[in-house]
Amino acid sequence: MPGTAVSRKTSKDEPTRRQQLAAKTRERIFNIAIREFADKGFSGARVETIATRAKVNIRMIYHYFGGKEALYVEVLEHVLARLREAELAVTLDVHTVDPATGILQLYDFTEGHFAAHPELLCLLSWENLNRARVLKKSKVIQAMSSPVLDKLHTLIRRGEAAGTLRKGIDPLHLYVTLVSLAYFHRSNAYTISRMFDTDMLAPSWQSDHTAQTHELVRAYLAGERVLELN
Template sequence: MSTPSSTATARPTAKRAAATAIKRDPAKTRANILKAATAEFAAKGYSGARTEKIAQRAKSNVRMIYHYFGGKEALYLCVLEEVLSQLRAQELQLNLGDVAPLQGVLLMFDFINRHFERHPELRNLLAYENLNKAACLKRSRQIPQMASPVLQQLEQLLRRGEAEGCFRAGIDAMQLYVAMVGAIYYGKSHAYTLSRIFQRDMLTADWQASYRQQTHQMLVGFLTSTTPVPSVA
């Protein structure tokens, strides 16, 4: 038989347990860890990041990282998939079927430009992963699948422009996409070093706007030129 004092003690304990259960939000905890991990990996790369720091940023603990993600490497891969899926999902929301082909390509370029500008963590993560020769990224099945719809969208613009006579024939969608992303990525990720080399601040809004306009002109010239491109041995 329980005594009055033991019953009184049990009641607050039960209330605390119930309150803890109510406060638990697995989806929110997982999202907080993923957000904290994105910031940590983007700042320090895979090798430099620490699970303890990620847990601290997320106001959680290391045990929860292993519970929701299975460990540091799996968490890192999840971060890569998340930041790239955000880019791909938003790219596919562009309504390019009802616009002129040239306008469609420029709209895609401008979207990617804005996305890289607003998400420096994506630029940093890609830089770190390139240094590691895509050691972790190549284990993802999801990331390659994300690219196909975007390339198909660009391919449709190119073929429609070619059929309408406003684009020259034979432009490869993947090569064009890589060229556009390359121009965007390099102009932002390497702006710090290039600004010092050339003694001109490439991070100002004016310089970035001028660079965007010039890249537009390069794209228009490449897409619409009827002059054969000479092969270089």
């Protein structure tokens, strides 16, 4: 009947079924690639394995990503962007929060993010072994880091002005220290656990490490010294 037919035409902005399937295929390939590169690194990962696990023809990987190296760079950009985006989303007013508390909140977030995303630890470890050879080819990763340092710079400046933080703290040095304290005990947990017969990944050990880190960082920020050598 006139006026009762439902239009089956899709909007120009609405993806077609074919586009939706293509997007899902690309996402499936990408998620498997993250796990493959995290497990084996760039050199050890095989495009053939990724294709097999994604249940696609190997040509699809080249179609969607351009090749193994381009896929790997996109994986690195994705995991690091996820870290940076989450860091910036931390509920933290750098203009009002106590500076030392704010810095420790950033540490707690970083430690928690590493715990929730072990693939990031693996990818960073592999890329460091390869001296960031492929990471250097990314055009966006370097720019991702600046906002985090801006947050630390604001907290440090406020703390120094108020006299609650020691003078001369460098934001990048501090950030590297915080990441080191959040990273090493996880990235090396299996070897250290074996050497010292202690489960470094046990919740109780992790909790104790966090408490100790807070003490260390607060003491450093305040300029305190447990032991002074003349």
